[in-house]
Amino acid sequence: MLYSDEQIERFGEEFVQNFLRGEIKKPHLANEENQYYQGAEERDLEAVLNTNPNSPLFTMSFELRKQP
Amino acid sequence: MILNIPDSYQYLIDGEYFMENGKNLAPEIFRTRYINLFKMLQALIEKAGLGDYCTVSRKLLQIAVLDYFADIARLKEFHNLEHVQHDKIYAYEAFWLLRNHPIQVDNEDELDADTLHINEYIVSFLFIKLLATELEYKFKANIQIDKLIQKVESSQYVQDFRFKLFYSFRHRTFTAQTLLLNAESFMAAAQFTLQAT
Numbered sequence: 700m701l702y703s704d705e706q707i708e709r710f711g712e713e714f715v716q717n718f719l720r721g722e723i724k725k726p727h728l729a730n731e732e733n734q735y736y737q738g739a740e741e742r743d744l745e746a747v748l749n750t751n752p753n754s755p756l757f758t759m760s761f762e763l764r765k766q767p
Numbered sequence: 768m769i770l771n772i773p774d775s776y777q778y779l780i781d782g783e784y785f786m787e788n789g790k791n792l793a794p795e796i797f798r799t800r801y802i803n804l805f806k807m808l809q810a811l812i813e814k815a816g817l818g819d820y821c822t823v824s825r826k827l828l829q830i831a832v833l834d835y836f837a838d839i840a841r842l843k844e845f846h847n848l849e850h851v852q853h854d855k856i857y858a859y860e861a862f863w864l865l866r867n868h869p870i871q872v873d874n875e876d877e878l879d880a881d882t883l884h885i886n887e888y889i890v891s892f893l894f895i896k897l898l899a900t901e902l903e904y905k906f907k908a909n910i911q912i913d914k915l916i917q918k919v920e921s922s923q924y925v926q927d928f929r930f931k932l933f934y935s936f937r938h939r940t941f942t943a944q945t946l947l948l949n950a951e952s953f954m955a956a957a958q959f960t961l962q963a964t
Contacts, residue, residue: 739853739904740803746900746916747807747893752814756920756929757892761881763934 776833784840787849793836801832804860808870811889820878821885824871831867835859838943854954857897858947864890865936887936891929895919898950902957912961919957928953 750757779785785793808823838859839851868886875883882888899919906912919925932949935941 739901740799742904743897743900744803744806747896748810750811750814750892750896751917751920752816754917754920756895756922756926757811757814759888759892759926759929759933761879761884761888763881763937 776837779833779836779840782840784843797832797836801828804828804832807893808889811892812870815889817885820873822871822873824869827867828869831863831869834867835863838863853901854950855947857894858950859943861890861894862943862946884937887933891932891936894932895925895929898953902954906961
């Protein structure tokens, strides 16, 4: 669908009026931002406390290897 | 120009950065994070067999937590955010833990020189562990993968990644932002792999 010049002019005016009324909000990512306050903190604590002390990732040597 | 630099962290409460439904949650949020980080660090020290040689400093951890929330408050104000993404939480937390070194060695004569870098060692693991936990949470509804965290911890690629983190924490310049990019890169690679399988 193509808009006419008049429609586009009107859209422009609507945009400016919305902006001046403060109705254009900075978009927030609609992701999982709220979850850390809804159980993730407990989840993370439990995961770390349940760390297997024998897992290969955890038992890494302190000794440094040469970086290529 | 004279900058008005606060001399305490009180502004984090007065500034109302952590308001929700008209209630200032800062004290509760700070308390919970402090307690949880304390428990995490201490558990990992113990599991590493270093419980008799290291202590979590109460005061250094307090500073680390408040430095972290001061950084988050700046981000929330600047970007007008209500909450912060998990990757950012883990990256900024790791950064401020590494800046403040809350794990203190009690008796260095009983440990070899490499082991003295205990903060870098523990935080390099914690950083990956939290990302893996988040990864599992994100994917468990969509993909049937048993014991994802165990698989992540057994992966040679992830072990190499931890080693590179450990090395970088000791010898390279890093910021909270570069750690965030690390976290995002890790998650992108892991999610791509999970989707492709």
